[in-house]
Amino acid sequence: xxxxxxxxxxxxxxxxxxxxxxxxxxxxxxxxxxxxxxxxxxxxxxxxxxxxxxxxxxxxxxxxxxxxxxxxxxxxxxxxxxxxxxxxxxxxxxxxxxxxxxxxxxxxxxxxxxxxxxxxxxxxxxxxxxxxxxxxxxxxxxxxxxxxxxxxxxxxxxxxxxxxxxxxxxxxxxxxxxxxxxxxxxxxx
Amino acid sequence: xxxxxxxxxxxxxxxxxxxxxxxxxxxxxxxxxxxxxxxxxxxxxxxxxxxxxxxxxxxxxxxxxxxxxxxxxxxxxxxxxxxxxxxxxxxxxxxxxxxxxxxxxxxxxxxxxxxxxxxxxxxxxxxxxxxxxxxxxxxxxxxxxxxxxxxxxxxxxxxxxxxxxxxxxxxxxxxxxxxxxxxxxxxxx
Numbered sequence: 001x002x003x004x005x006x007x008x009x010x011x012x013x014x015x016x017x018x019x020x021x022x023x024x025x026x027x028x029x030x031x032x033x034x035x036x037x038x039x040x041x042x043x044x045x046x047x048x049x050x051x052x053x054x055x056x057x058x059x060x061x062x063x064x065x066x067x068x069x070x071x072x073x074x075x076x077x078x079x080x081x082x083x084x085x086x087x088x089x090x091x092x093x094x095x096x097x098x099x100x101x102x103x104x105x106x107x108x109x110x111x112x113x114x115x116x117x118x119x120x121x122x123x124x125x126x127x128x129x130x131x132x133x134x135x136x137x138x139x140x141x142x143x144x145x146x147x148x149x150x151x152x153x154x155x156x157x158x159x160x161x162x163x164x165x166x167x168x169x170x171x172x173x174x175x176x177x178x179x180x181x182x183x184x185x186x187x188x189x
Numbered sequence: 190x191x192x193x194x195x196x197x198x199x200x201x202x203x204x205x206x207x208x209x210x211x212x213x214x215x216x217x218x219x220x221x222x223x224x225x226x227x228x229x230x231x232x233x234x235x236x237x238x239x240x241x242x243x244x245x246x247x248x249x250x251x252x253x254x255x256x257x258x259x260x261x262x263x264x265x266x267x268x269x270x271x272x273x274x275x276x277x278x279x280x281x282x283x284x285x286x287x288x289x290x291x292x293x294x295x296x297x298x299x300x301x302x303x304x305x306x307x308x309x310x311x312x313x314x315x316x317x318x319x320x321x322x323x324x325x326x327x328x329x330x331x332x333x334x335x336x337x338x339x340x341x342x343x344x345x346x347x348x349x350x351x352x353x354x355x356x357x358x359x360x361x362x363x364x365x366x367x368x369x370x371x372x373x374x375x376x377x378x
Contacts, residue, residue, distance in 0.1 A: 029266045029302040030251075032259035058248035059267065062219075066252050067259075070221035077218045078248065113218040 001041050001175040005188055018181055026125055027060045039067035042151045045173045049148050050119040055136055057107055060125040064153055068123055079107040092142040094135035109139050116144040127152040130161025157189045190230050190364040194377055207370055216249045228256035231340045234362045238337050239308040244325050246296055249314040253342055257312055268296040281331040283324035298328050305333040316341040319350025346378045
């Protein structure tokens with residue numbers, strides 16, 4: 001998606017080998033007009049796919065998931081990174097490893113908010129090693145729901161998350177796929 | 190706002206004295222059509238107010254803030270509840286006390302994402318004792334930005350956050366103000 005690539009090239013910051021910071025438009029400051037365009041593109045790509053619900057994980061997944069949910073007219077659920085203080089019922093839980101932060105954390109979804117047999121599209125801001133996506137897929141599996149596709153804003157094509165998911169048969173739609181981050185140069189696939 | 194009150198009455202869950210859980214449409218599962226309507230109402234109420242930026246805090250503030258930012262055509266920034274792993278520059282920070290969780294936590298905004306002299310509208314999901322709002326106001330003050338209004342989805346009118354802010358001269362627009370939660374009955378102001 002050309003608009004997104006332009007944002008990444010002009011407003012992304014390369015921090016170190018393989019790490020790009022997009023806090024100026026996606027992960028901290030959010031450009032609503034960009035998110036609207038991303039959601040429009042997800043909606044176009046997912047036009048033929050059954051979807052009862054969009055599943056994401058807090059916090060940076062919420063914006064693209066919400067806007068896509070609005071256009072696709074389905075509810076959005078974001079997995080929480082801590083057990084909610086006001087939980088009353090059972091939850092589905094999965095462990096996720098953050099390579100950027102070098103730590104493991106648990107994500108949870110209340111059992112009320114994903115139902116058996118539902119067709120679920122997972123949306124997230126980044127796909128690198130695929131740990132968050134694997135956690136969300138595991139939660140859908142626990143609920144006996146079906147993951148019909150994954151929508152990713154930025155995929156790091158030089159890490160193996162995307163190929164692992166595609167090799168398992170998942171349809172993964174990434175709006176920008178970074179081939180390499182080399183010095184000050186970002187290349188897309 | 191009648192639509193929101195209907196959601197609260199029909200889909201909110203009273204957990205204990207003064208605590209209401211709205212995980213089915215706002216804090217965990219999100220109803221995008223409702224959020225769109227909330228944002229429309231915020232935009233209507235803030236029509237005459239200068240706004241360069243919307244400020245909120247992750248995670249539940251993001252949805253109403255984003256949708257309002259889209260309609261008002263301004264960028265949105267969400268304060269983070271942990272120091273970002275990929276921070277490169279200075280941040281503004283404030284301590285917030287959560288009465289629900291009975292703990293203190295720090296919120297931060299990168300200094301790049303709020304500028305001197307900007308007019309800022311703060312949007313958040315709940316206003317109870319006003320600790321999160323006070324933290325966001327403090328961050329705006331550190332940046333020499335001006336808070337021109339606060340937009341709250343659900344205000345607990347029986348707690349003192351709203352009156353403290355209004356007594357300080359802030360314009361606070363709450364889309365639903367709960368007067369009391371008594372047994373199984375919720376009353377609005």
